[in-house]
Amino acid sequence: MDARGKNKWTKCFEVKNVILPIGYHLGLSAQTGQLADNHDVLMMKTYEVDLVPGQTFNQEEALKLVPSAEGEPDRPRTPDKETSRTSSVLWTILYVLLAIIVLLCVIGVAIVVWQKKEETRRRKRFY
Numbered sequence: 732m733d734a735r736g737k738n739k740w741t742k743c744f745e746v747k748n749v750i751l752p753i754g755y756h757l758g759l760s761a762q763t764g765q766l767a768d769n770h771d772v773l774m775m776k777t778y779e780v781d782l783v784p785g786q787t788f789n790q791e792e793a794l795k796l797v798p799s800a801e802g803e804p805d806r807p808r809t810p811d812k813e814t815s816r817t818s819s820v821l822w823t824i825l826y827v828l829l830a831i832i833v834l835l836c837v838i839g840v841a842i843v844v845w846q847k848k849e850e851t852r853r854r855k856r857f858y
Contacts, residue, residue, distance in 0.1 A: 748801035753793045 733740050757777065761770040782788060
């Protein structure tokens, strides 16, 4: 962090031994006592942990891991919302119907424009 703008950077915090299941995302947030303020994240270093030779990766066990970090107290966990298959199917059907309606409107406008051009062309033919 360079609080005074003198290009003298200090580390804000460091967390070691973070355990995250696969499929999670890393996010940052900031808050101050001011009513409005902005914060810029200039750099964030993350590293992928490689397997030790001879170690195997079990995806089912990785999905069951509970997020934690060394030295951090456990916090209450809110379970992820399950999205029902029927709601995703209904949204897909809605989007398809909307696309069909838009396509029909575009075709209708194209037909009207074509008919007007044909009508104009027929009138000019006898001049």
